[in-house]
Amino acid sequence: MKIFIETYGCQMNVADSELVAAILEREKHRITNNISEADVIIFNTCSVREHAENRVLGRISNEMARKRHNPELKIGVIGCMAQRLGNSLFQMNKNIDFVVGVDQYKKLPEIISQAEKNNSRSNTDFNPNEIYSSIQSHHYGKFNAFVTIMRGCNNFCSYCIVPYTRGRERSRPVQDILNEIEFLGKKGFKDITLLGQNVNSYNFQKTNFAELLYLANKIDTIKRLRFVTSHPKDLSDEVIDAMANSSKVCEHLHLALQSGNDEILKKMNRGYSAEQFFQIIEHLRAKMPEIAITTDVIAGFPGETERQFEDTIELLKKIRFDYAFTFKYSPRAGTKAAEFPDHIPENIRLERLQRLIKLQENITLEKYQQQIGKTKEIYVEKISKKSKLEVSGKSRDFKITVFPGSKNLIEKFVNVKITSATGWTLRGERFD
Ligand code: SF4
Incomplete structure (x- = not known):
């Protein structure tokens, strides 16, 4: 199955989506970045604000058209909202096929296969011992x-x-x-x-x-x-x-x-x-x-x-x-x-x-x-969005820093002398 995961909320949810991806890949599912080719869409949700929950419900409703076009498509809700609302999500939107809480991600492969047989499933039991130890998450980033x-x-x-x-x-x-x-x-x-x-x-x-x-x-x-x-x-x-x-x-x-x-x-x-x-x-x-x-x-x-x-x-x-x-x-x-x-x-x-x-x-x-004049070690991540002749990365104190350079600097640690600053970004020159 090709599975698309859409993540809402904090960094913990982003990390959980990487964990869920690893759990599903162990069972030979494939994670896709292309929602149009997905057999399963999973919404990893946030409950911190009511607005965040309403947004997800709106997004699920938007997928109704896709489901009408492809009746085999399955839609699942996981994360904090799944944990909070449990089975009532099925009443809130009839397009939802499964609901899985934060301590039950290991059961996802089995729940998805039940959903394939048109058995709507939910499992939002708390498990105070679940820490997902020894599962190596699927990390999507690069740096x-x-x-x-x-x-x-x-x-x-x-x-x-x-x-x-x-x-x-x-x-x-x-x-x-x-x-x-x-x-x-x-x-x-x-x-x-x-x-x-x-x-x-x-x-x-x-x-x-x-x-x-x-x-x-x-x-x-x-x-x-x-x-x-x-x-x-x-x-x-x-x-x-x-x-x-x-x-x-x-x-x-x-x-x-x-x-x-x-x-x-x-x-x-x-x-x-x-x-x-x-x-x-x-x-x-x-x-x-x-x-x-x-x-x-x-x-x-x-x-x-x-x-x-x-x-x-x-x-x-x-x-x-x-x-x-x-x-x-x-x-x-x-x-x-x-x-x-x-x-x-x-x-x-x-x-x-x-x-x-x-x-x-x-x-x-x-x-x-106040950073102007200081030399900082920058971990270069990418070509700058504004100019192909510049690269951008982060300092140890987590400040985005842009300076002249080419793509061969990406993934390298480079010393940069800061020459100017806005409220969000430092600019500088290489200083080796
Ligand atoms: S209750 Fe909420 S805000 Fe307070 S420490 Fe826990 S997660 Fe953070």
């Missing part, structure tokens, strides 16, 4: 690969649906992770990102995340190591030391702040105060002066007053992140925050979001301009 080190989340931030759709935290065996990294390095992936909902709480048979970083750092088939997502409350001094002492761990960290006000952080159930977060940043910068730090911030969380919002603004000014992903709060049915009585009107949430964006744009531009 960067994500290696899942854990699944699930125990944190229950009050705005987040993930713990309800992905179950409790569990860590993948150390040796499986190291084998996969080594294998990927041999295949040419030199920039590896360790992936989990909260990698800092990784723990497998007494190996914690700091120890895993030290072990991964010894693998000589790769050049760079990164990780997402880090929860501030679990970012220990030991992990910061491991970052600073491991030459392959890049000088970049994404650390979600969400709010700069203690009462709001408490309502979010984040487990740290604004001051504690600031101290972590100070510690990171003391150990790694060149580290780039990016973050997530939510504007207009239920009950957020103007004064509380200004605490966030002030903290952003004090910390000066390299970049911030900013969101206006949107309620998610099934989460605790959705039940809070004091939701903020849409126009105020939007207005606060605009203020966050404007502030951060200026900071980001200044931070990028």
